[in-house]
Amino acid sequence: xxxxxxxxxxxxxxxxxxxxxxxxxxxxxxxxxxxxxxxxxxxxxxxxxxxxxxxxxxxxxxxxxxxxxxxxxxxxxxxxxxxxxxxxxxxxxxxxxxxxxxxxxxxxxxxxxxxxxxxx
Amino acid sequence: xxxxxxxxxxxxxxxxxxxxxxxxxxxxxxxxxxxxxxxxxxxxxxxxxxxxxxxxxxxxxxxxxxxxxxxxxxxxxxxxxxxxxxxxxxxxxxxxxxxxxxxxxxxxxx
Numbered sequence: 042x043x044x045x046x047x048x049x050x051x052x053x054x055x056x057x058x059x060x061x062x063x064x065x066x067x068x069x070x071x072x073x074x075x076x077x078x079x080x081x082x083x084x085x086x087x088x089x090x091x092x093x094x095x096x097x098x099x100x101x102x103x104x105x106x107x108x109x110x111x112x113x114x115x116x117x118x119x120x121x122x123x124x125x126x127x128x129x130x131x132x133x134x135x136x137x138x139x140x141x142x143x144x145x146x147x148x149x150x151x152x153x154x155x156x157x158x159x160x161x
Numbered sequence: 162x163x164x165x166x167x168x169x170x171x172x173x174x175x176x177x178x179x180x181x182x183x184x185x186x187x188x189x190x191x192x193x194x195x196x197x198x199x200x201x202x203x204x205x206x207x208x209x210x211x212x213x214x215x216x217x218x219x220x221x222x223x224x225x226x227x228x229x230x231x232x233x234x235x236x237x238x239x240x241x242x243x244x245x246x247x248x249x250x251x252x253x254x255x256x257x258x259x260x261x262x263x264x265x266x267x268x269x270x271x
Contacts, residue, residue, distance in 0.1 A: 078262075085164065085265035086199070086207065086250050091258075100258050102162060136206060145213065146197045146252040146260045151206035 043067035045137050045152035052158045058125040061155045063137030070118035071095040073139040076148065077111065077122045081133040091140065092120055127159045162255055165190065165263035172269040178239040183251030183263045184232060191232040195254035198227060198236045202247045210249075211236060238268070246270040 048062040063075060077089040090101025092111040099111045110123040120137060135155045138148035166184040173179040183190070183198075190196055196214045199207035209218055211227035214234060224240045234253070238245055251263035 076260075085248075086201075086252075086262040087164075088252070088260045088262055102259060138206075143258045144193070144254045145195050146254055147209060147212040147218075148197070148199070148207070148252075149209055149218065151208075154206060 043139070043150045045139065045150055047135075047137060047152040047155045050156040050158070052160065053127050054161055055127055055129060055159055057127050057159075058123055059127060059157050060121055060123045061135050061137075061157070063120045063122075063152050065118045065120070065139070068139075070113075070115060073141055074143065075111075075113070075120040076138050076140055077109075078136045078138055078148070079133040080136070080154075081130070084133075087133075089122070089135075094120065124157075127157075129159050131157065132159045133157060162189075162259065162261050165251055165253060165261055167249075167251060167263040167266045169264075170267045170269065172271055173238075173241045174271045175241050175243065177241050178237060179241060179268065180235050180237045181249055181251075181266045181268070183234045183236070183253075185234075185253055185261070186232055189232075189253040189255040189261055190229065190234050192256070193254045194229065196227070196229060196234040197252045198225075198234075199250045199252065200245075200247045201250065207250065241270050243270050 074091045076091040094113045113120045137152040198211040201207040214229045215227040255261045
């Protein structure tokens with residue numbers, strides 16, 4: 042059974058960076074793109090971007106360009122997302138979710154979510 | 162890329178049917194048959210209910226169906242049950258290997 046397990050909640054000050062990890066198990070890590078999606082408190086889902094664990098290639102929504110970095114370590118089947126220059130409106134639950142193809146938004150397995158709180 | 166537009170809320174009584182709309186543009190929903198729908202209960206991760214406009218993953222009841230016309234996709238839930246009460250989000254491929262979610266709809270089962 043495939044599973045995505047994320048790192049624990051984190052609190053950061055404005056201007057800092059946060060790193061969230063997502064460890065995959067139960068499937069071949071390099072067979073699926075890993076996406077990142079966030080949800081601010083009481084708000085909707087927002088797509089951030091993806092990494093191809095096979096090649097390391099990435100793509101993200103325009104609003105996150107220059108602020109988000111996605112990497113992976115295939116030896117431990119783990120994907121990472123770093124969001125820098127944090128603002129208070131970056132406070133959200135961050136999810137990782139896998140997708141099979143580049144164009145089909147079929148998120149068929151999700152992590153449990155990581156709450157990132159940005160506060161001074 | 163702007164979020165797809167969904168009604169803030171819809172409601173229905175047990176056994177009835179409800180339809181949730183998701184309006185995009187010719188750059189996303191209007192150009193691709195890659196629309197999916199997610200159900201999210203409070204405090205939980207989303208769960209895919211429909212993909213590729215109208216396909217159901219295994220395990221999803223056939224009470225859930227999807228369709229698309231022009232720039233608008235729709236999710237219909239028939240035979241409403243109490244456990245269907247949740248938030249629902251659409252998601253579309255938006256070109257250049259990017260995705261966009263809808264604003265979300267709260268379904269209340271009366």
